[in-house]
Amino acid sequence: MSSILLLCAAGLAVVLFGPNLKCLPGLWHLRILYILIRKNLNPAADRQALFKPHISTSRAPLFEIDIQLHKTNSSYFADLDESRLALLVRVFPECFSTGKNKMRLAMGGTSCTFFRAIAPFQAYEMRSQVLCWDDKWLYLASYFILSGGGRKLDQSQTGRRQKAPSLKSSPEGHEVDLARSVVIASAITKYCFKSGRTTVAPQQILERRQLLPPGREAEWQARNTERMQIASAFNDLSILRDHLLLVTEE
DSSP: HHHHHHHHHHHHHHHHHHHTTGGGGTTHHHHHHHHHHHHSSSSOTTTTOTTTTEEEEEOOOOGBBOOTBBBBBHHHHHHHHHHHHHHHHOOGGGSSSSTOOOOEEEEEEEEEEOOOOOOOOEEEEEEEEEEOOOSSOOOEEEEEEEEHHHHHHHHHHHHHHSSSOSSOOOOOOHHHHHHHHHHEEEEEEEEEETTTEEEEOHHHHHHHHOOOOOOHHHHHHHHHHHHHHHHHHHHHGGGGGGGOOOOOOO
């Protein structure tokens, strides 16, 4: 009898915790640690891929579902931690090395906008990539995409580049419609580079790491200026702090 009970208990544990393994205590920390360990095994930066997105896949386990039967908002940010870290570790590995004089990255803020819900056990893709930078901040864009939607976006962008191979990043009308049909949520995050207590301009880091192809500075600057319009709107949210003590009359 005891063996049957033990077998039933094991089966129940597999049913309950197997699909929810992602949410078990300590698993998030282990996934973060794995990203950092993998970096130390392959410390070379991906110098030719500054704007190449980091792509990963996941599902919404039952433990991430809220009372409205879709993926809870807070769980998006746990996924974003992993996606952004994997990207930054790949492009700026020196910021995650050990030592007294190392460069490090400090997050200055993030914002996520939701466009549609993720159902229980639904599969989805995550993409994080460098968006732009200014004198202080490096901005990352992250996306939650319907499973298979990323492939459609890649095919559309490949076709556009074959027609007009340039660095122009403005999407065409049909690409906007396609993005709106597959993007579940989008997020923007800003980081600054710190050397001790000194903030280092992202441009210096990019030039030091030779991440910007020489001879095409004007093109890259135009692309960066265009995308900074998005980052500027994100930075405008900082004014919310100044309204904390405002009293409105009813």
